[in-house]
Amino acid sequence: MVFRRSRPPEYHGPWSAAVELAHRLQTGDCLPSLASQVLLGPGETLHASVGAGCWRRYGVNTMYEQRQVLAFGGLGMLGLTAAASAVGNRRRRAEARAYAVEQWRPLGELWVLATDRRLLLLHQNVWTSVWYSGIRQVLPCPHEWRMELMLEGDHPYGFQGEWVPYLSVVLVYLLWAEIVYLLPPG
Numbered sequence: 001m002v003f004r005r006s007r008p009p010e011y012h013g014p015w016s017a018a019v020e021l022a023h024r025l026q027t028g029d030c031l032p033s034l035a036s037q038v039l040l041g042p043g044e045t046l047h048a049s050v051g052a053g054c055w056r057r058y059g060v061n062t063m064y065e066q067r068q069v070l071a072f073g074g075l076g077m078l079g080l081t082a083a084a085s086a087v088g089n090r091r092r093r094a095e096a097r098a099y100a101v102e103q104w105r106p107l108g109e110l111w112v113l114a115t116d117r118r119l120l121l122l123h124q125n126v127w128t129s130v131w132y133s134g135i136r137q138v139l140p141c142p143h144e145w146r147m148e149l150m151l152e153g154d155h156p157y158g159f160q161g162e163w164v165p166y167l168s169v170v171l172v173y174l175l176w177a178e179i180v181y182l183l184p185p186g
Contacts, residue, residue, distance in 0.1 A: 014165070015165060018165040022179050022181060031173060034046045036113070048113070050112050050161070052112050052161035052164050054106075054121065114171055130149070134151050136151060137149070137150035
């Protein structure tokens with residue numbers, strides 16, 4: 001997965017908020033409850049609202065155009081035309097296979113809400129729910145400012161951004177009541 005950021009985040013601001021939250025959870029405090037601008041389910045509580053770059057890992061069905069050439073002339077011209085056509089078709093087929101293979105594909109910058117029941121992702125002005133019951137694994141990489149979610153029966157998500165370590169702390173705590181420890185880079 002190729003994650004890029006325009007500038008390296010610094011270890012204060014969002015990082016400090018994530019470290020402080022992890023420390024508060026370790027000492028027995030609860031997750032913060034936030035006011036939601038989005039209609040949530042009855043009794044559902046919002047705990048985090050962050051922006052992050054998002055990717056999904058999936059393959060696509062693709063087609064390529066196989067070209068055939070009609071040649072005029074002698075056997076030499078026919079052979080040369082057939083060889084050139086075969087080379088072009090082989091290249092197009094290889095490009096189509098490379099594009100179709102499962103890979104990380106960017107969704108762009110999304111707004112991510114973490115409630116006590118699900119993640120809500122705003123993508124192309126549509127909210128999508130990722131229910132916690134479908135999350136099988138969370139791979140937080142806080143010093144790389146990213147996190148991956150492995151889902152049951154669906155394609156994985158990847159998130160990156162300066163608030164992703166904070167989101168990692170919230171999500172791991174909500175799913176398994178465990179704490180992501182964030183130490184300064186060394």
